[in-house]
Amino acid sequence: MNLITKILLSFLASILIEFSLSDRSFYIDYDNDTFVKDSKPFRYISGSIHPYRVPKQLWEDRLRKMWTGGLNAIQIYIFWNEHEPQPGVYDFEGQNNIFEFLELAQKIGFVVVLRPGPYVCAEHDYGGLPWWLLANGTETIIPRSSEENYMNAVRRYFGVLLPKLTPYLYKNGGPIITVQVENEYGSYYTCDKKYTGELRDLFKLYFGNDTILFTTDPPRVLGLTCGTVDGAYATVDFGVSISPDDAFEKQRKFSKSGPLVNSEFYPGWLDFWGTPHQKVPTDQILKSFHKQLDMGANVNFYMYFGGTNFGFSNGADPPYLAEPTSYDYDAPLSEPADITNKYLAIRDSISKA
Numbered sequence: 176m177n178l179i180t181k182i183l184l185s186f187l188a189s190i191l192i193e194f195s196l197s198d199r200s201f202y203i204d205y206d207n208d209t210f211v212k213d214s215k216p217f218r219y220i221s222g223s224i225h226p227y228r229v230p231k232q233l234w235e236d237r238l239r240k241m242w243t244g245g246l247n248a249i250q251i252y253i254f255w256n257e258h259e260p261q262p263g264v265y266d267f268e269g270q271n272n273i274f275e276f277l278e279l280a281q282k283i284g285f286v287v288v289l290r291p292g293p294y295v296c297a298e299h300d301y302g303g304l305p306w307w308l309l310a311n312g313t314e315t316i317i318p319r320s321s322e323e324n325y326m327n328a329v330r331r332y333f334g335v336l337l338p339k340l341t342p343y344l345y346k347n348g349g350p351i352i353t354v355q356v357e358n359e360y361g362s363y364y365t366c367d368k369k370y371t372g373e374l375r376d377l378f379k380l381y382f383g384n385d386t387i388l389f390t391t392d393p394p395r396v397l398g399l400t401c402g403t404v405d406g407a408y409a410t411v412d413f414g415v416s417i418s419p420d421d422a423f424e425k426q427r428k429f430s431k432s433g434p435l436v437n438s439e440f441y442p443g444w445l446d447f448w449g450t451p452h453q454k455v456p457t458d459q460i461l462k463s464f465h466k467q468l469d470m471g472a473n474v475n476f477y478m479y480f481g482g483t484n485f486g487f488s489n490g491a492d493p494p495y496l497a498e499p500t501s502y503d504y505d506a507p508l509s510e511p512a513d514i515t516n517k518y519l520a521i522r523d524s525i526s527k528a
Contacts (some may be wrong), residue, residue, distance in 0.1 A: 185260075199285075201345045201352045203387060203408065205432040210473070212286075212345075212352070218434070218471065219352075220525055221248035221288055222479025224295065226276040227257055227304060228502055229482045229512075231269065234279055234299075237512055238478050242283050244507060244518055245525030248352070249280055250288040250438070250475045252295040256305040259332055267339070277343045280323045281350035287343075290355040290391075290476065291336065291372075294319050298445050298490040298498045302358075312313070321369040331379070337381035353387040354378055359412070361392040361402025371404040379406070391438040394425035403429050412439030412477070415459040419466045435470055439477035442517060443505025447496045447502050457517045461524055468528045476521070480508040 201212050210217045222241050227239050241249060257271050267273065280287055295303040304318055308328060316324040318437035343349030356374050371390075378388055394411040403409045409429035412420045423435045442460050446454035467474050481504035484490075491497040503510040507518035 184526070193315075199346055199348065201387065203433050208471070210352075210436050211257075219248035219286065219288070219391055219473045219475070220246055220528070221250050221473070221475035222246045222507070223250045223252075223439070223475060223477040223480075224237065224480045225252055225299075225482060226273060227254055227270065227299075227488070228484065229257045229480070231275075233512070234276055235283075237482075237508065238280055238283050238285070240508055240512060240514070241479055242285065244479070246285070246476075246479065248286045248288060248475070249459045250477070251276070251291065252297050252299075252358075252528050253291040254295060254297070254299055254303040255287070255293050255332060256299075256301060256303055257304055258336065261462070262305075262307055262328070263331065265335055269508060274339065274343065274396050275348055275395050278438060281519065285350060286352045286356075287350040289340070289351045290358060291340070292358065292402045293332065294445050295358050296490075298492075298502065299484075300488050300490050317365070319363055319370065320356070320365045326370070326373065329374075333377050337377070344382060346383075346385065353389050353408075354382060356388050356390050356404060357402075359392055359398075359402060360390065360398065361398030363396070363401075366401035368404065370382070371402075371407075371473065373455040375404050389436070389438070394422040396425060396428065399425060399429050408433060408436075410436035410438045412437060414441035414444075415463045416457060419463060419470060419472070423470065423472065435467075435472035436452070436460070437467060437472055440467070440474050442466070442476050442507055442521070443481075443503075445504060446499055446501065447492070452503070452505070457520050459518055460517065464521065464524060468524070476503070476507065478506045480512060481506045481510060483510060 206210045259265055292303055308316055308318055318325050343351050345352045357371055360371055388407040389410050390396045390403050390407050391410050391412050394413055411422050411426045443455050446453055481502040484500050484502050489498045501510055507515055507521055509515055
């Protein structure tokens with residue numbers, strides 16, 4: 176192959192890549208209350224999975240079982256404390272190579288709903304915040320607020336993390352369609368709009384103004400008032416104990432138009448040491464799920480696969496209710512990723528949607 180032919184082929188390849196990327200788009204159609212993917216209305220039925228809670232060698236197995244279950248999207252958290260174990264020291268290798276996980280998810284066919292924190296909860300140690308934030312005590316820092324010591328740490332971390340994620344945005348050829356600002360912030364006492372506003376601005380700085388940002392809160396007016404922020408689409412999360420009509424009515428108070436979104440629909444629940452394993456009956460899940468589908472909602476199952484809290488990574492609820500090593504969650508895929516009757520019933524429902 177001569178030099179001229181190589182140059183022509185390289186030029187043609189660059190044109191094809193540019194053309195394919197220009198045809199990729201993901202946005203909200205507020206007139207028709209829907210997401211739009213590549214110029215077509217789109218609804219996601221998603222499942223949560225945390226790459227840290229399953230050995231890397233088994234990532235593909237879990238993802239393929241989720242795909243076979245009928246999902247077209249996955250939702251993942253990013254745990255800050257796993258990636259910055261010491262101030263300014265970063266780890267994105269091996270089990271922490273979230274970029275390899277994103278590539279694998281995209282290869283299988285998923286789009287991705289990303290929840291990068293900085294706080295994530297997730298029943299993970301300190302909600303994913305690194306321990307060293309409190310190295311000088313609690314008098315000098317106020318986590319999850321606009322307090323300067325905390326925000327300096329967030330800015331440094333996001334300055335490393337977000338540029339690494341930019342190539343994985345949908346508009347850039349990757350799988351990420353939406354990005355969450357903070358996490359259920361309306362349930363936290365600080366209610367600091369300056370804080371969530373700066374997080375929003377950091378995401379826009381690195382990801383651009385055309386990336387869909389969103390917030391997630393339980394369907395309570397007070398919580399949504401504190402948890403939402405201008406420039407991010409407000410969504411809700413709820414399980415079988417809350418009526419979809421009531422929950423989405425609360426969402427509509429803060430997102431007047433656009434898609435209905437249940438960012439965390441609970442097919443199970445978390446466990447605590449010394450208490451029985453939590454279970455949610457499949458018939459109750461299906462009743463609520465069918466109602467949400469009939470309303471045209473986008474639904475994410477939290478969790479679809481829970482996995483395992485390895486080492487000392489399990490979290491706790493106040494005053495001190497520790498979660499155990501297992502994060503089974505009574506999810507459609509069990510902790511060892513067995514196919515359950517719940518999985519089969521949800522898969523059948525999705526196939527009829």
